[in-house]
Amino acid sequence: xxxxxxxxxxxxxxxxxxxxxxxxxxxxxxxxxxxxxxxxxxxxxxxxxxxxxxxxxxxxxxxxxxxxxxxxxxxxxxxxxxxxxxxxxxxxxxxxxxxxxxxxxxxxxxxxxxxxxxxxxxxxxxxxxxxxxxxxxxxxxxxxxxxxxxxxxxxxxxxxxxxxxxxxxxxxxxxxx
Amino acid sequence: xxxxxxxxxxxxxxxxxxxxxxxxxxxxxxxxxxxxxxxxxxxxxxxxxxxxxxxxxxxxxxxxxxxxxxxxxxxxxxxxxxxxxxxxxxxxxxxxxxxxxxxxxxxxxxxxxxxxxxxxxxxxxxxxxxxxxxxxxxxxxxxxxxxxxxxxxxxxxxxxxxxxxxxxxxxxxxxxxxxxxxxxxxxxxxxxxxxxxxxxxxxxxxxxxxxxxxxxxxxxxxxxxxxxxxxxxxxxxxxxxxxxxxxxxxxxxxxxxxxxxxxxxxxxxxxxxxxxxxxxxxxxxxxxxxxxxxxxxxxxxxxxxxxxxxxxxxxxxxxxxxxxxxxxxxxxxxxxxxxxxxxxxxxxxxxxxxxxxxxxxxxxxxxxxxxxxxxxxxxxxxxxxxxxxxxxxxxxxxxxxxxxxxxxxxxxxxxxxxxxxxxxxxxxxxxxxxxxxxxxxxxxxxxxxxxxxxxxxxxxxxxxxxxxxxxxxxxxxxxxxxxxxxxxxxxxxxxxxxxxxxxxxxxxxxxxxxxxxxxxxxx
Ligand SMILES: Cc1cc2nc3c(=O)[nH]c(=O)nc-3n(C[C@H](O)[C@H](O)[C@H](O)COP(=O)(O)OP(=O)(O)OC[C@H]3O[C@@H](n4cnc5c(N)ncnc54)[C@H](O)[C@@H]3O)c2cc1C
Ligand code: SF4
Numbered sequence: 014x015x016x017x018x019x020x021x022x023x024x025x026x027x028x029x030x031x032x033x034x035x036x037x038x039x040x041x042x043x044x045x046x047x048x049x050x051x052x053x054x055x056x057x058x059x060x061x062x063x064x065x066x067x068x069x070x071x072x073x074x075x076x077x078x079x080x081x082x083x084x085x086x087x088x089x090x091x092x093x094x095x096x097x098x099x100x101x102x103x104x105x106x107x108x109x110x111x112x113x114x115x116x117x118x119x120x121x122x123x124x125x126x127x128x129x130x131x132x133x134x135x136x137x138x139x140x141x142x143x144x145x146x147x148x149x150x151x152x153x154x155x156x157x158x159x160x161x162x163x164x165x166x167x168x169x170x171x172x173x174x175x176x177x178x179x180x181x182x183x184x185x186x187x188x189x190x
Numbered sequence: 191x192x193x194x195x196x197x198x199x200x201x202x203x204x205x206x207x208x209x210x211x212x213x214x215x216x217x218x219x220x221x222x223x224x225x226x227x228x229x230x231x232x233x234x235x236x237x238x239x240x241x242x243x244x245x246x247x248x249x250x251x252x253x254x255x256x257x258x259x260x261x262x263x264x265x266x267x268x269x270x271x272x273x274x275x276x277x278x279x280x281x282x283x284x285x286x287x288x289x290x291x292x293x294x295x296x297x298x299x300x301x302x303x304x305x306x307x308x309x310x311x312x313x314x315x316x317x318x319x320x321x322x323x324x325x326x327x328x329x330x331x332x333x334x335x336x337x338x339x340x341x342x343x344x345x346x347x348x349x350x351x352x353x354x355x356x357x358x359x360x361x362x363x364x365x366x367x368x369x370x371x372x373x374x375x376x377x378x379x380x381x382x383x384x385x386x387x388x389x390x391x392x393x394x395x396x397x398x399x400x401x402x403x404x405x406x407x408x409x410x411x412x413x414x415x416x417x418x419x420x421x422x423x424x425x426x427x428x429x430x431x432x433x434x435x436x437x438x439x440x441x442x443x444x445x446x447x448x449x450x451x452x453x454x455x456x457x458x459x460x461x462x463x464x465x466x467x468x469x470x471x472x473x474x475x476x477x478x479x480x481x482x483x484x485x486x487x488x489x490x491x492x493x494x495x496x497x498x499x500x501x502x503x504x505x506x507x508x509x510x511x512x513x514x515x516x517x518x519x520x521x522x523x524x525x526x527x528x529x530x531x532x533x534x535x536x537x538x539x540x541x542x543x544x545x546x547x548x549x550x551x552x553x554x555x556x557x558x559x560x561x562x563x564x565x566x567x568x569x570x571x572x573x574x575x576x577x578x579x580x581x582x583x584x585x586x587x588x589x590x591x592x593x594x595x596x597x598x599x600x601x602x603x604x605x606x607x608x609x610x611x612x613x614x615x616x617x618x619x620x621x622x623x624x625x626x627x628x629x630x631x632x633x634x635x636x637x638x639x640x641x642x643x644x645x646x647x648x649x650x651x652x653x654x655x656x657x658x659x660x661x662x663x664x665x666x667x668x669x670x671x672x673x674x675x676x677x678x679x680x681x682x683x684x685x686x687x688x689x690x691x692x693x694x695x696x697x698x699x700x701x702x703x704x705x706x707x708x709x710x711x712x713x
Contacts, residue, residue: 077556078557079565134557150556154549155245155545155549158545159545169543169544169567169568172243173511174387174396178386178387178396179388179511180385180386183508184346184512186349187353190352190630
C-alpha cells in the first residue's frame, strides 16, 4: 500500500548533489516523487504536492525527533495523509493550507529553510492547537510508533508467543540491581 | 453442549454481558440446573486467535462504538471518544484484564462510617460487610486460581518487578510481592502456567490467565443449561403492566431485531452500558428509566484514582518481558488521613509496549522532552497507581441528547471530574512512586496521567435504602424484583483494590440468592 520504494532513485549521486534539495540536505523532489539522497528510497505523491510531502517529513521529525530513526520511517508515517487527501478534498485542503501557512510563518526560505530544529519547533509551537497540527501529530503517534520495523530501533521486541514467551528468554535477566 | 433456548421460552434467566459478572453468574446458575441465556454484544473469539500486538488486539476486542465524554478529567481532552477501555467480546474485559485479584478491605465497605462526611462526595456504606463476602471471596479465589491463595505459589518476578521491589525495599515498604494474580503459576484447572509472554492486556494466548471466555462459559455450557449468544446487542428491557420485566429486545448478528422472553433479567454490561441500558429502557410506567426511582442510575460513576509512574535508568530493564502486572506494594492501601486524603491506594507494576507507551506516556505531548523518554524505552520501568476515588453525583453516565448508535439508541456520554481527595491521593502516589525509582538510581521519571478507564464502577450502586441507590445487597433492583445488576456498577464505593475479584464474588453470591428465590417461587 505504501509506495515507499527502495533501491536506485534513477538519479546519480552527482545529479543529486547538483540539484540541491527542497527539504534540508536530505530530500530531493523529482517529478512527483520525494527522493532520499542518503538512503535509497523514494516516496511517490499522488494527491499532495511533492514539496508538501517533503515538508511534512521534516515536520514529522520535528514533532517526534528521534535521531536514530531514519527519514524513511517518517515518510511512511505521513504517507497516509497523501492517501487520504486523494479521497477527501477537505483533508487535502487542510494539509496544503497547513503547510503553506507553516512556510509563510517561516520567512523567505520556508519551513525547511530554517536550519535549526529549535527554529522550526518555535513555528510549530505557534500552530500546535490548530486542527492541521493535531491531525499530523495524532496520525504520527500510531503511524510512526506502530511500525514493526521501527520497534527494534527502540529495543522493543514485539510479538513473543511464537517464541514461547520470555520464560526462557530473559524475563528476569536484570543484573545491575 | 450449548443448550439452544427458544425466543418465547419465558422460563430462562437472561444475562446481558458475558464478562466477569455475567460469565460467572451464567456458569453458577447453570451448575444449579437453572436455564440461562447469555446475550453478548461482541463476537466469540477463542484465545488461540488473540493477537500479540497492542493496536491490532485493541481493534480485535475493544468496545469501539461511539461514546462521548465531558467534565474536567484529562481523558475528555486526550481521548474524547474513548472514556473507557472495555472489551466487546465473549468473556468481556476478562480477556484484556491483567489478573490482579485483591479483596476489598473491611473498612472500605463502610466508608461513610470510617471516613466521615467528605464534602462534595456521595459516600455511603455498603449494605454488606467483608464477613458477608468472605466465603464468596474464597470460592472466587479458588475458581480463578489466584496466586498466594489456596496454596498456589506466587508468580516469579520479572525485570520490572525486580526494579520495583528494590525501590520498595529502599523506601522501607513491607508488603511488596508479585501480587495475587488470577494467572496460573503452574498448570491448574486444565490450563497451563504463565509463559511470561508479556501480552496480558492483549488476551493470554496460553489461557494461563483466568477469563470467563475459557473457564466459566465452557463449564456452564457443559451442563447443557447455558446458551451463549454472541453478537447479540441488547437495546431495551421490557416489562408488563405490573412492572415485572418480561423480555429483552436485541439486535442479532445480522442487525435484525429479536425479542427474548425471560423470567429474570440480569444486567452485566459493565458500568457504562448497564446504566445506559436501564436509561434507554424508559417507558410510560418508568419515564426516568428502569429501576431508577432513586434517580441514581448512571450517577456516582467511579474509575479509581489512577495514574502511572515510569522511570528511566542508565541500564536496560526490558520491562515488557513477562507478566504485565505481577507486582504490588500494599503499604499505602490503608486509610491514614494524616497523608492529606481519605482512603488508600495500591502500587502495581505495569509495562506497555512501544506503541501504547507512545500513545499514553503523555497524551498530546511532542518534541524532545517526549521523544527522549521513548529513546530509552528499553531502560524503562513502570508502575500503576490504583486508589479509592470519591463517588460524586455529577460524575455520571448520561444519555447523549443528540447522538444515536446504529440501532437508533442514544449513545452514552461519560462525565467525570476528579474530587480534590482524588487529586491529593494521586499526587501522593506520584511522589512515592518516583521516590521508589529514585532510590534505585532513576535518572528521570514521569508522572503519567490516567488512561481511559479500565475500572468502571458505581453507576447502579448497592444501598440499604431504596432512596440511596439502585440495587439491594443481592444486586436485585430495589424497584423491580426480577431485575438484577450483576457487574461492577453495583459497587457502593470503589475501594483501593482492582475490582474484578469482588465482581466475581458478588456474582457467585447472587447466583445463590437467585436460585433460592426461584426455589421459593418469589421471583
Ligand atoms: C487493560 C485492562 C486491565 C485490567 N486489569 C485488571 C486487573 O488486573 N484486575 C482487576 O480486578 N480488573 C482489571 N481490569 C478491569 C476488569 O476487566 C473489569 O473490572 C471487569 O472485567 C468488569 O466486569 P464486568 O462484568 O463489569 O464487565 P465486562 O467484563 O466488561 O463485561 C461486560 C460485557 O457486556 C457486554 N455488553 C455490554 N453491553 C451490552 C449489551 N447492551 N448487550 C449485550 N452485551 C453487552 C460487553 O460486550 C462485555 O462483553 C482491567 C481492565 C482492562 C481494560
Ligand atoms: S504473561 Fe503470562 S498471563 Fe500474561 S499473557 Fe503471557 S502467559 Fe498469559
